[in-house]
Amino acid sequence: xxxxxxxxxxxxxxxxxxxxxxxxxxxxxxxxxxxxxxxxxxxxxxxxxxxxxxxxxxxxxxxxxxxxxxxxxxxxxxxxxxxxxxxxxxxxxxxxxxxxxxxxxxxxxxxxxxxxxxxxxxxxxxxxxxxxxxxxxxxxxxxxxxxxxxxxxxxxxxxxxxxxxxxxxxxxxxxxxxxxxxxxxxxxxxxxxxxxxxxxxxxxxxxxxxxxxxxxxxxxxxxxxxxxxxxxxxxxxxxxxxxxxxxxxxxxxxxxxxxxxxxx
Amino acid sequence: xxxxxxxxxxxxxxxxxxxxxxxxxxxxxxxxxxxxxxxxxxxxxxxxxxxxxxxxxxxxxxxxxxxxxxxxxxxxxxxxxxxxxxxxxxxxxxxxxxxxxxxxxxxxxxxxxxxxxxxxxxxxxxxxxxxxxxxxxxxxxxxxxxxxxxxxxxxxxxxxxxxxxxxxxxxxxxxxxxxxxxxxxxxxxxxxxxxxxxxxxxxxxxxxxxxxxxxxxxxxxxxxxxxxxxxxxxxxxxxxxxxxxxxxxxxxxxxxxxxxxxxx
Numbered sequence: 233x234x235x236x237x238x239x240x241x242x243x244x245x246x247x248x249x250x251x252x253x254x255x256x257x258x259x260x261x262x263x264x265x266x267x268x269x270x271x272x273x274x275x276x277x278x279x280x281x282x283x284x285x286x287x288x289x290x291x292x293x294x295x296x297x298x299x300x301x302x303x304x305x306x307x308x309x310x311x312x313x314x315x316x317x318x319x320x321x322x323x324x325x326x327x328x329x330x331x332x333x334x335x336x337x338x339x340x341x342x343x344x345x346x347x348x349x350x351x352x353x354x355x356x357x358x359x360x361x362x363x364x365x366x367x368x369x370x371x372x373x374x375x376x377x378x379x380x381x382x383x384x385x386x387x388x389x390x391x392x393x394x395x396x397x398x399x400x401x402x403x404x405x406x407x408x409x410x411x412x413x414x415x416x417x418x419x420x421x422x423x424x425x426x427x428x429x430x431x432x433x434x435x436x437x438x439x440x441x442x443x444x445x446x447x448x449x450x451x452x453x454x455x456x457x458x459x460x461x462x463x464x465x466x467x468x469x470x471x472x473x474x475x476x477x478x479x480x481x482x483x484x485x486x487x488x489x490x491x492x493x494x495x496x
Numbered sequence: 497x498x499x500x501x502x503x504x505x506x507x508x509x510x511x512x513x514x515x516x517x518x519x520x521x522x523x524x525x526x527x528x529x530x531x532x533x534x535x536x537x538x539x540x541x542x543x544x545x546x547x548x549x550x551x552x553x554x555x556x557x558x559x560x561x562x563x564x565x566x567x568x569x570x571x572x573x574x575x576x577x578x579x580x581x582x583x584x585x586x587x588x589x590x591x592x593x594x595x596x597x598x599x600x601x602x603x604x605x606x607x608x609x610x611x612x613x614x615x616x617x618x619x620x621x622x623x624x625x626x627x628x629x630x631x632x633x634x635x636x637x638x639x640x641x642x643x644x645x646x647x648x649x650x651x652x653x654x655x656x657x658x659x660x661x662x663x664x665x666x667x668x669x670x671x672x673x674x675x676x677x678x679x680x681x682x683x684x685x686x687x688x689x690x691x692x693x694x695x696x697x698x699x700x701x702x703x704x705x706x707x708x709x710x711x712x713x714x715x716x717x718x719x720x721x722x723x724x725x726x727x728x729x730x731x732x733x734x735x736x737x738x739x740x741x742x743x744x745x746x747x748x749x750x751x752x753x754x755x756x757x758x759x760x
Contacts, residue, residue: 369744473660484756
């Protein structure tokens with residue numbers, strides 16, 4: 233049982249809440265049963281270590297067994313050690329250290345995607361995480377992020393994906409122009425989601441391969457990017473409302489792409 | 497110019513971040529230009545005082561002018577005073593104290609609503625705020641909350657509504673059974689939103705007056721409530737995804753009710 237909150241191991245895990253430490257180590261932390269379970273199910277070979285308190289060991293026996301079966305090192309810790317490792321206020325007793333991995337745009341395009349999301353300069357961890365979760369829920373083939381976007385391996389993003397980060401390819405650090413070019417060359421229609429768009433969501437043809445392009449929370453998509461897209465699409469809302477937030481707009485667009493809202 | 501961060505006035509405004517103080521004073525705080533602007537537009541008679549830093553006075557001149565025109569007391573403050581009044585980490589220089597007001601269920605029903613949301617035991621401020629914002633965006637007639645739900649006048653809820661809290665009636669402290677009875681008696685169909693539902697969202701008839709009934713983030717809707725509803729509705733998602741979060745599900749259901757996603 234690990235009980236020394238000042239050990240190098242604890243410091244090293246805790247340091248992964250910083251982007252620089254994650255990049256150096258090529259590792260990130262997955263906190264809580266849902267994320268850990270999905271990491272073991274979908275990315276077992278990337279899970280280095282699983283840390284579990286005694287209480288969580290009983291409560292989440294199935295998860296721990298699954299980890300042991302695939303040869304993941306499981307360490308029992310006391311509550312103080314797990315708290316010291318975690319960056320959440322109330323950790324749930326279960327935490328994994330996982331190797332970061334992103335896909336490349338070429339890999340994504342080689343699979344002839346029918347639905348992708350491109351986030352350009354999205355900064356808020358909760359938004360990025362919710363978009364990844366929504367992309368997963370509605371069967372998107374990948375989530376692409378431009379350089380200047382939030383780090384998808386930050387604890388807050390990972391937590392808000394609720395495990396979805398292990399379900400679909402995520403590509404990071406992209407140049408937005410080169411990415412739009414590559415998508416267009418592959419016959420993927422580009423739909424900019426923007427509250428000032430002149431195409432209404434119900435009028436969009438989601439039957440062909442397409443990408444939802446979403447901009448920064450505060451300043452949206454710059455005009456040159458909007459101009460590059462086939463349509464600038466707005467979710468129709470009541471006139472008294474200025475706009476939807478990014479996560480809401482992305483969720484609605486993706487659900488519509490998946491046919492999850494109305495029969496076509 | 498207010499410069500004394502230890503004044504009774506500052507303490508009194510700051511205390512409104514606590515529910516007990518809000519209930520005693522019958523007042524709450526609206527922080528930031530978007531919320532303040534909507535408070536002045538839609539609830540000017542309830543705005544007691546507006547506090548503005550010198551920088552914000554220049555930057556948000558239109559908002560300040562609108563406040564002065566309707567006779568709201570405007571106080572210039574230094575940055576330290578505004579920071580001391582606000583509970584946000586980086587306040588935007590503009591903060592209003594507003595009288596709380598909720599509607600009653602009878603008032604809502606008297607207006608023959610076509611679309612309402614009932615939140616039962618929803619605890620997360622961001623979720624409640626996002627649902628209020630979504631209800632507003634998609635033309636809902638009211639948001640109803642049961643007793644045991646988060647206080648809609650807490651700073652986090654108010655902030656996530658982005659001004660929508662001033663746009664539509666919000667009823668709080670409801671008994672869930674009595675509310676379901678009253679809605680049903682008024683011919684409002686009850687749709688429970690639940691990841692385990694057996695009716696798929698695309699199959700729901702949103703043409704008639706209806707209510708979306710949403711449960712707690714962790715434990716959902718208790719069986720007796722689901723059983724009281726006309727349909728238990730699930731947003732169809734990819735099988736690898738356990739569930740959507742509450743705010744995502746509510747946003748999609750409301751957008752669908754409004755016909756914002758597909759032509760009928």
